[in-house]
Amino acid sequence: MARSKQGGDAASALLQREARAARGRLGLPLALGVAQIVLGIAQAWVIAGLIAGLLGHGAAGWPALGAAAALALVSAGLGVAQERALLAAGEAAKARLRAQAFDRLLALGAADPRPVGERAALVVDRIEALEGFLTRWLPAAALAIAGPILVAGAGFAVDATSGAILLVAALLVPVAMALTGIGAAQASRRQFAALDLLSGRFLDRMRGLPTLVLFRRQEAEAQALGRAAEELRQRTMRVLRVAFLSSASMEALAAGAIACLAIRHAAILGQNHPDPAGALFCLLLVPALFTPLRAFSQAYHERLGARGAAAELAPLLAVPAEGGLVLEEMPRRLVVSFQDVRLTYDPTRPPALDGLSFRVLPGETLVLAGPSGAGKSSVLRLLMGFRRPDSGRISLNGQDATKLAPAELRRLSAYVGQRAHLFRATIRENIALARPEATAAQVEAAAAAARVTDFAKGLPLGLETLVGEGGYGLSGGQAQRVAIARAFLRDTPLVLLDEPTAHLDPGTEAEVLDSLRRLCTGRTAIVASHSRAAQRALGRVLAIEAGRAPGPRMAGE
Template sequence: MSRAVNEADRAAEDLLRREAREARARLALPVALGVAQVAAGIAQALLFAMLVGALLGFGNAGWAELGLAAALAALSAGLGMAQERTLVAAGEAAKARLRRTAFARLLEEGPADPRPVGERAALVVDRIEALEGYLTRWLPSAVLAMAGPALVIGAALLADAPSGLILLVAGLLVPVIMAVTGIGAAQASRRQFEALGRLSGRFLDRMRGLPTLVLFRRQEAEAEALGQAAAELRARTMKVLRVAFLSSGAMELLAAGAIAMLAIRHAAQLGAGHPDPVAGIFCLLLVPAFFAPLRNFSMAYHEKLAARGAASELAPLLAPPAGPPGLILEEMPRKLVVTFQDVRLTYDPARPPALDGLSFRVMPGETLVLSGASGAGKSSVLRLLMGFRRPDSGRIALNGQDATALRPPELRRLSAYVGQRAHLFRGTLRENIRLARPEATDAEVEEAAEAAKVMAFARGLSQGLDTLVGEGGFGLSGGQAQRVAVARAFLRDAPLVLLDEPTAHLDPGTEGEVLESLRRLCSGRTAIVATHSRAAQRMLGRVLEIEQGRAAGARMAGE
């Protein structure tokens, strides 16, 4: 257990270091603005010391110093605003880049990723949001926590050496305080993110399955389980906040101690002929400028702890790919021969293999229908051909070449896929079809829609293919949505067609229409269809029976 935790911590640290290197160039300007703000604060403290000294009868500062102090105050405020804007821009750029990478990795893994949809959404949204604080708060504040106090201590040493030493000792105590208050904080933050992920994932998954829960009268039990998960998150969040308040209180106590030490030193001399009263007041006024970067550093320290907890979950997803990336196709083959030779695949060692020595061959222009009971291994064949899984043993060949030598995205380039339920996004029918090949022309989209019989119902809509449909295909029937999926496959025009129960949820009349479109789609291409449908088995091609991951027998279509 401890070994796994150590590996997760190392992976999280590696991720944070990589992101720090990526963000270094964007953070140079905010750090420079922060240093300029500290310098303006030192000059402002000197001018105020001169003005206060003049009021007490030490020196002759006047309106010029007051005007300059006001100008410096305005400059400091402007520098702070500029710094905040540059940090926000850097954070947004970093989050956008991380989300692009994370989303691309999730798309690459596809069905191979065992996490529920809710957990994946939490990874892309919440975990990456937590990394923003590390990049835009912790990294700049860590640099300014050294550069800012160093400037202030230098100014204090020039004015009064003992005062500079007092501030130096106070600064050296800050890491000690943070170490004491931060013991266990990283672990508490990690547990908080784990609780948040469980709650987010459970809530989204249960909302998606709400009709089923109501059907089986489990809504009250699930509501109680969600309440328990929310209570756990609340408790873990309060633990993290307790550490944050303790650290802030310790920092304020240290600042008060530094002011008290400086006040004791200079107050004793002011009443007995202080050699330089303005320098004494100046050293007292330097304390806020000295502790401002350290306070920011202390607050950002908890951003680091939160980021470390988030990074431990993001690291496996964002880690650089191990081993060679695989080959890229020089050109798209026009014909494909698919060969499975003694292929074995196991998802869980404790369960029987999904494929146990499966062998078959599909020639160009041939359609192979995989038949068998649920769990026999039909969908596993499609996952292997799309690169979402790698076989444990055996050989998968495309035109005689090892398919596993290709990058998984290259395998997916070779195929057009139609699943059980077509997912349509909010947009027009034309936009949903064009997802298969974004560079396609309007004429090509319309030709694909005609081939899939989408135009048969689109002509009756108010705006034809430019009619807007809702998320998930809202506004269309199941058969119409499936025809849009078939139109995508026509538009993709890939040499390999993969169909997974394409008519599972259709009535017999609609099934016949969709099967006719699928028959035209498979014509001239290599096609593999996983289905229970007797109509599909009779109409589409050669049938291969699969039992427990093995080929049990073959028959021709119509038999």
């Protein structure tokens, strides 16, 4: 219960903060909305006069008809202008929120335990849901107050009783919405939770589809996905039921207001009504009264959805910005020291690092060897700032590395992992991703150093050849050379390699190891690798077992 209350408070705080941030951009749409309401009142007055004239109460001419048409056109133009202003405000709000969320995800990096699908849903679906709150709920809430006041005031000016009927009908709308909306926010949050489960599970299973087929688990996983989809369908239908019930209550109130006004004016029309046009005007004010209220009712569900989305986003956006020192200049040589470093991911399991100590000098390559789970990748995570040690000291050139901002730690290093991720772009653009400001000559030099140009010469457009998402069109070894070219282009004093030759055949591995040797030359390099060939070729080997280093051995031992 306390956690739920804290989540609700965090969601409310996020929505209030975003409402304040969007206030400046919503001024124009609100002004346009008020102008549209005023035009609707004027249009009702003109049309009432026309109808009264057609019924024999006064004169009805072409000027009045032209005025009604002109008011309708101007009102439509204001509506289009308002939509465009709201769209611009929504795009600006989404861009700001996505930048914040993406910065937090980058700051968390590998420390974020959420699946990829859930992270994608946070940045895409949750922020899309917040757009409805900012661009529909906030303007609709303001206009739902201003509109009925203006319309009821116009009704009071003609007939006090009619104005009172309109005002009472407007006041009953939020009551009806509150009665029909009990539990809707909870239903919306459960819908988002079901969507998270389905999206994350689907993406993870698609990535692991070959493994599922290999172990004949495809049918079981298809059934599990079907159950998750069915749960999402049921929760979506619950939310829709609330929406339809709210709309029905709105239509019932509108019908009741028209009935009351009709009874009121029919009772006195039989007694030679003094103002037939005014009576018709009061009846025609009902659509003008309920237009902003209907928008408010529809946006109410946007608010419920946004509250559920904010509850999911708030913990991510609450992650504090990176703190720490910033480097004045990039050091050209780097000494890396671990002294009795300990790191634990889960208190119920053994530590990932348990008093690990080693030292790597400039120009030296240290190969971390050991079984899976020994702690090799944890060393790289610490050096990239994705985790902080529980105890011990990590020093760079004798200075405490934990005092640096995590982004600065990453600026010191070039990283090559097991599988290089290439984006849908040219080979040149994929290499330049490591340093976008690099010149064409620098990119080509990095490509040559990594031997990318060896295979690029055989491609139709060389480095300008377009590759697909994930490196489609290149072999695993070619994609890995592109990743090495990125590391060459970064030209950092520290090189971190995590199983850089995994999944490569022996011939390709030998070619990649040749590029890696040249990359590590003159730099401080730390390599995590099971490969015997890599351990023999790259440098000093440090065997790690259960997060400890029993003792170093030289390459080839």
